[in-house]
Amino acid sequence: MDELLAQFLIESRELVDKAVDDLLALEKTPNNRERLEDAFRAFHTLKGGAGIVEFAAMQEALHCAEDAFAAARAESRSVSALDIGNCLSCLDQVLEWLGTIEQSGAIPPDADAGDIVALFARAGAQQKASAAPRTAGDGWLAGLLAAHASAASTARSAVRYTPEADCFFRQQDPLARIAALPGLLAVDIGPRVPWPKLDDLDPFSCNLTITALFATSPAEVAAALGDESRHAVIEAVSDRTRAIDAESLARKAAQILEAQLQLLAPAGEPHPQGRVASAGLVAANVLRHLGRSAESEAVATAAAVSIAEGRLEPLVEAIAAAMKGPTSAAAGASAARRKDVGQTMRVGADRIDALVRLTGELIVAKNSLGHSVKVAEQQVSDLAVPLKSQHAALDRLVTELQRAVVAMRVLPLRTAFQRFPRLIREISAELDKPAALVIDGEDTEADKAIVETIVEPLVHLLRNALDHGVEDGATRAQAGKPAVATIRLSAARDGEHVVIEVTDDGAGIDVTKIRQAALDRNLKAPEALAAMSDEEALDLVFLPGFSTAKTVTHLSGRGVGMDVVRTAVARLGGQVELRTAAGRGTTVRVTLPFSVLVTQVMTVEAGGQVFGIPLDAVVETLRVDSDRIFAVGAAHAIVLRDRTIPLLRLANVLTGRPNDHSDDSGPIVIAELDGQLGAVQVDRIGGRMDIILKPLDGLLAGVPGLAGSALLGDGGVLLVLDLAEVVQ
Amino acid sequence: MADDTPKRVLVIDDATLVRRYYRSALERAGFEVAEALNGVEALEHLLAARFDLLVVDVNMPQMDGLSFLQTLRAKSLPLSSTPALVTSTESAPQRIAAASAAGANFYVVKPLHAEALVQYASLLCGIRHG
Numbered sequence: 001m002d003e004l005l006a007q008f009l010i011e012s013r014e015l016v017d018k019a020v021d022d023l024l025a026l027e028k029t030p031n032n033r034e035r036l037e038d039a040f041r042a043f044h045t046l047k048g049g050a051g052i053v054e055f056a057a058m059q060e061a062l063h064c065a066e067d068a069f070a071a072a073r074a075e076s077r078s079v080s081a082l083d084i085g086n087c088l089s090c091l092d093q094v095l096e097w098l099g100t101i102e103q104s105g106a107i108p109p110d111a112d113a114g115d116i117v118a119l120f121a122r123a124g125a126q127q128k129a130s131a132a133p134r135t136a137g138d139g140w141l142a143g144l145l146a147a148h149a150s151a152a153s154t155a156r157s158a159v160r161y162t163p164e165a166d167c168f169f170r171q172q173d174p175l176a177r178i179a180a181l182p183g184l185l186a187v188d189i190g191p192r193v194p195w196p197k198l199d200d201l202d203p204f205s206c207n208l209t210i211t212a213l214f215a216t217s218p219a220e221v222a223a224a225l226g227d228e229s230r231h232a233v234i235e236a237v238s239d240r241t242r243a244i245d246a247e248s249l250a251r252k253a254a255q256i257l258e259a260q261l262q263l264l265a266p267a268g269e270p271h272p273q274g275r276v277a278s279a280g281l282v283a284a285n286v287l288r289h290l291g292r293s294a295e296s297e298a299v300a301t302a303a304a305v306s307i308a309e310g311r312l313e314p315l316v317e318a319i320a321a322a323m324k325g326p327t328s329a330a331a332g333a334s335a336a337r338r339k340d341v342g343q344t345m346r347v348g349a350d351r352i353d354a355l356v357r358l359t360g361e362l363i364v365a366k367n368s369l370g371h372s373v374k375v376a377e378q379q380v381s382d383l384a385v386p387l388k389s390q391h392a393a394l395d396r397l398v399t400e401l402q403r404a405v406v407a408m409r410v411l412p413l414r415t416a417f418q419r420f421p422r423l424i425r426e427i428s429a430e431l432d433k434p435a436a437l438v439i440d441g442e443d444t445e446a447d448k449a450i451v452e453t454i455v456e457p458l459v460h461l462l463r464n465a466l467d468h469g470v471e472d473g474a475t476r477a478q479a480g481k482p483a484v485a486t487i488r489l490s491a492a493r494d495g496e497h498v499v500i501e502v503t504d505d506g507a508g509i510d511v512t513k514i515r516q517a518a519l520d521r522n523l524k525a526p527e528a529l530a531a532m533s534d535e536e537a538l539d540l541v542f543l544p545g546f547s548t549a550k551t552v553t554h555l556s557g558r559g560v561g562m563d564v565v566r567t568a569v570a571r572l573g574g575q576v577e578l579r580t581a582a583g584r585g586t587t588v589r590v591t592l593p594f595s596v597l598v599t600q601v602m603t604v605e606a607g608g609q610v611f612g613i614p615l616d617a618v619v620e621t622l623r624v625d626s627d628r629i630f631a632v633g634a635a636h637a638i639v640l641r642d643r644t645i646p647l648l649r650l651a652n653v654l655t656g657r658p659n660d661h662s663d664d665s666g667p668i669v670i671a672e673l674d675g676q677l678g679a680v681q682v683d684r685i686g687g688r689m690d691i692i693l694k695p696l697d698g699l700l701a702g703v704p705g706l707a708g709s710a711l712l713g714d715g716g717v718l719l720v721l722d723l724a725e726v727v728q
Numbered sequence: 729m730a731d732d733t734p735k736r737v738l739v740i741d742d743a744t745l746v747r748r749y750y751r752s753a754l755e756r757a758g759f760e761v762a763e764a765l766n767g768v769e770a771l772e773h774l775l776a777a778r779f780d781l782l783v784v785d786v787n788m789p790q791m792d793g794l795s796f797l798q799t800l801r802a803k804s805l806p807l808s809s810t811p812a813l814v815t816s817t818e819s820a821p822q823r824i825a826a827a828s829a830a831g832a833n834f835y836v837v838k839p840l841h842a843e844a845l846v847q848y849a850s851l852l853c854g855i856r857h858g
Contacts, residue, residue: 147841150757186843253851259834267829274801274808275831282811282833285854296854307805 005101008053010348012098015046016091017418023084023091024421030079039079040069043087046094057111058097064113064120065090086119088422141235144211146248148186152237155185155213157221161232162192165205174208181224183216213237253286257323264312264319273307276315280306283319295322349448352408359398359405360600360615360690366391366398367616371672375643406595411451413491413500414442419455420462420489427466433473434483435466440490446498447595453572454500454592457565461502461588462487464561469506469586479583481505496594497574503587509580511537521546538578542566571711573694599693601710601720603686604669607651612691612720614707619670619677621685626665638668638679645670646727647679653726654705673724680723693720734760735853736778740770740793741785741815750783753842754849767791771799779810780853783845786816786827794830801831811852815840 022039026032047062068083093116100108140160145152159181163174178187192209195201214221218236222229260279264271280303287296302318305311373391376384417439424437446454470476470485477483488503511534518524518540529537540546544563565588566576574592601612602621622640629638629647636647647668669680691710700706707722737759739750751761762779764770766788773779782800786793793814801808814832816823824835833852836844 146844148843150843150846152843249847249851252847256834256848256851259828262828263831263833272801272808272831273805274803277805277809278801278811278831278833281809282852285811286851288854288856289851291856 005053005105005107006348008049009098009102010346012046012049012094014346015042015049016095016098018042019046019091020088020422021418023087024425026079027084027425036069036072036079039087040066040073043069053107055097055107055111057113058094060113061090061093061116064117068120068123080123083123086116086123089119090116140211141237144186144188144213145237147188148213151185151213154215155237156183156216157214157218158235158237159210159212159214159221159225159232160235161210161212161225161228163206163208163210163228163231165207167206168204174206174210177225177228178210178212181212181214181216181221183214183220185213185215187212250290253290254323256286257283257319261316261319261323264316266312270310271312276312277303277307279303279319280315283315283322287322292322298322352405352448356405356409357690359402362398363402363616366394367619367672369394371619371677406447409448410445410595411448412442413444413446413451413454413498416451416455416458417442417489417491420458423459423462424466424487427463431466433466433470433485435470435485435487437462438486438488440488441492444491444493444498445594446592450498450572450592450594453568454590457568457590458489458500458502460561460565461590462489465502465504465506465586465588469504469508471507475507479507493594494591498592498594500590500592501587502590503585505585508582508584508586509538509541509578510582511580514538514540517546518543538580541578542576567711570694599691599710599720600688601691601718602669602688603718604650604682605684605686606649606682607655608683609654610686610718611650612689612710612718613669613671613680613723614693614720615688617671617673617723619672621667621669623667640670640677640679643677645677645679647681648727649681650726651683671723673727678723678727680726691718691720734758735780735849735855736760736762737781737783737849737853738762738764738770738773738779739783740764740767740788740796741783742766742788743785746785749842750840750845753845756842757846757849759849759853765789767793767796767799770796774800774807774810778807781849782810782812783849784812784814784832786814786818786823794827794832797827797830797832813848813852 019039019042022035022042025035026039029035043062043066047059047066050056050058050062065087068087069079072079072083093113097108097111100111141158144158145155148155159178161174161178163172163177167174175187175189178184188211190209190211191207193207195207216224218234222232222234225232225234260283263275263279280299284296284300284303287293287299299315299318299322302314306313306315369391373384373387376387420439421437424435428435465487466485470487471479471481473483476485486505488501490503491498491500493499515529515532515537518529518537519526523540523543523546524532532540541562542565546563562576569576569590569592572592574590577589577591578586579589580586600615602615602618603610603612605611624638624640629636631637632644632646636649637644638647639645649666666681666683667685669682669685671678671680691712693708693710696703696706696708700709705722705726707720710718710720712718735758737754739747739754739761740763741747741750742765747763751763754761762773762777764773768791770782770784771791784793784797791799793816797812797814800810800812811833812831814827814835815838816827816835817838819837827835834848836848840848
């Protein structure tokens with residue numbers, strides 16, 4: 001794939017995540033202008049990217065989403081739920097395309113944005129039908145607030161009153177009616193339709209639209225207006241609408257500053273001092289009014305310099321700098337965000353993985369250098385001393401490198417968590433169980449391998465929590481619980497561990513039902529079950545057989561796929577625990593190691609079984625002719641570069657059979673073991689793999705020759721040998 | 729300059745209704761207001777007392793707003809640096825450019841709502857927030 005397309009993939013994925021985040025936040029707080037702007041920007045940037053790589057379908061799809069936002073922005077209304085759903089579908093489509101690009105390395109030629117376009121077209125028509133009168137009138141509120149800035153700051157409601165044309169005949173005085181309402185702050189009067197020519201004017205027909213701001217709440221205004229509220233639109237004036245007002249102040253300020261630069265623009269003849277001084281004074285005043293005193297003073301000083309020296313530049317530069325600077329706190333925040341971005345560099349995950357792999361290989365190379373040092377020492381070579389010190393330096397550097405690489409692989413769990421709000425939204429809709437996901441500690445960091453692998457088990461846990469943990473609406477109401485269930489996903493660092501908890505406020509797990517289910521499926525003998533404590537019984541949900549049958553879903557607890565969760569977590573070297581309180585909910589606690597020490601192993605086959613040998617012990621592999629293997633007493637040895645190395649046949653060692661070398665055709669692994677070389681003959685040499693080595697526990701804990709085990713991707717177990725012990 | 733001294737605004741407009749409207753709006757917002765009917769009267773006011781802001785109409789008898797501003801800006805400091813907000817019913821870009829050339833700090837197309845006037849005056853006089 002070409003570099004540009006690769007970069008496009010990285011960036012687009014990030015933007016999609018960002019946009020989903022923003023959309024979900026918008027769904028919660030539809031009036032959040034900042035989020036709306038953020039989402040709009042994300043879509044806009046995505047579209048821009050698609051344009052650069054010439055991906056027309058994606059451009060077209062995103063254009064529709066962008067339009068939906070632009071409409072919401074222009075009409076200063078909130079984004080509708082419909083729009084949000086459509087935008088999410090649009091992003092899904094984008095993700096699908098991105099996946100195709102990743103696999104095929106090219107832009108799918110048959111990509112078609114038709115479905116997405118149709119989706120938005122339908123929504124647009126619907127919106128127009130239902131909201132046309134409203135959107136048309138929405139501008140009045142912003143206008144009213146802008147026109148009455150100081151009243152707007154205390155207003156709680158705004159009214160747009162359009163009295164009936166024949167109201168005069170009913171002895172009504174619309175303006176007096178409004179003026180008599182409690183809490184009136186400001187009033188504007190205008191024609192409902194443009195005034196006709198004087199000759200055509202019907203003075204007995206009321207052609208007025210009265211807009212007004214009140215300090216009283218919309219409900220109070222409606223009550224005071226009584227029957228006439230039929231002809232009035234009453235809007236609550238929220239902080240959102242006030243924000244528009246603050247925006248207008250910032251805009252006015254920016255315009256005035258711009259005008260001062262205009263005043264200072266070079267002309268044919270030098271400007272009179274009064275002109276320059278007034279520009280400086282006004283610019284400083286504007287900044288002071290905005291509360292930006294430091295910049296205000298800088299401008300005032302620059303103005304003094306400009307006047308004294310007869311040069312415009314100092315003042316022009318000072319004003320221009322102030323205009324570039326923050327015009328509001330929000331702009332300041334986004335500037336800070338930009339700075340953050342500047343300090344990080346985007347690198348593809350595969351490049352970091354490559355670095356990890358290379359570091360691993362470097363460790364192996366370093367280890368074999370250690371072996372050469374020993375050879376040099378034994379041969380009393382002049383090189384032994386410098387080699388040894390170089391080896392020590394290399395050893396230190398490689399260790400540091402390894403640590404740095406591990407640190408580079410650390411990611412905040414947010415990258416895993418950010419897809420969950422959407423997941424909960426979907427499951428909750430699917431099951432018709434309203435639920436809110438509360439995320440805590442998403443900044444907690446963990447190794448990339450953990451962050452990536454934990455997603456699936458967590459999906460299981462979250463799904464379980466909603467499906468089996470949270471009760472249906474009726475049951476919750478009966479128990480006096482809020483209709484919207486709370487599912488809490490929290491993460492925290494605990495020493496060398498990362499602890500992730502999924503908690504629901506559902507019914508909890510009924511242990512007696514667990515016992516019954518275990519009995520029904522013949523998982524345990526009745527006596528064994530009876531002897532179990534409640535905690536032990538609860539642990540039964542992790543048994544593989546527990547999850548498959550249908551009856552389990554009737555349990556008022558969880559149980560679906562818990563064995564899968566435990567296996568996945570165990571593969572990462574972690575543990576899963578379950579706590580439950582009847583009627584109050586369930587907590588699943590996942591404890592994971594902070595950093596996953598990836599061990600590179602070489603797989604070998606001996607006696608029909610596959611084993612792993614830690615690669616850092618391996619010096620080299622070779623094949624020797626059987627005539628170079630000779631017996632030394634009861635044992636065997638080979639000669640390699642003038643050295644005699646004891647040789648063992650792995651299959652024989654492991655099975656405890658005598659060391660017979662009747663079949664000497666297998667390849668030989670030369671390993672360094674406690675400073676000595678040893679040769680191990682195997683049946684076949686497999687490939688290399690990265691594993692997470694888990695020390696053995698339980699029955700196998702004391703077995704010599706085994707360094708540990710690792711769970712393989714297919715669920716199988718790989719036993720990793722400790723060659724030093726094997727040879728002994 | 730102490731911040732609690734009220735800012736002084738000179739409203740220069742030949743239309744009495746406009747002067748009244750501006751005056752009441754500005755006074756309600758805490759400004760001190762004086763009125764002048766044209767540029768000549770305005771200069772007389774300015775030579776007698778210091779103002780923080782001029783609100784200037786363009787079309788006025790005797791001395792129009794832009795000639796007035798040109799004259800003002802050529803005088804000595806600090807008088808000549810008094811901020812000026814020009815209000816006019818004309819919105820053509822060349823009129824706005826002409827006002828800028830004459831030394832207007834800002835140009836607003838009428839009608840100018842009371843609240844907007846107060847906001848502009850607060851910005852141009854540099855009244856501290858809160």
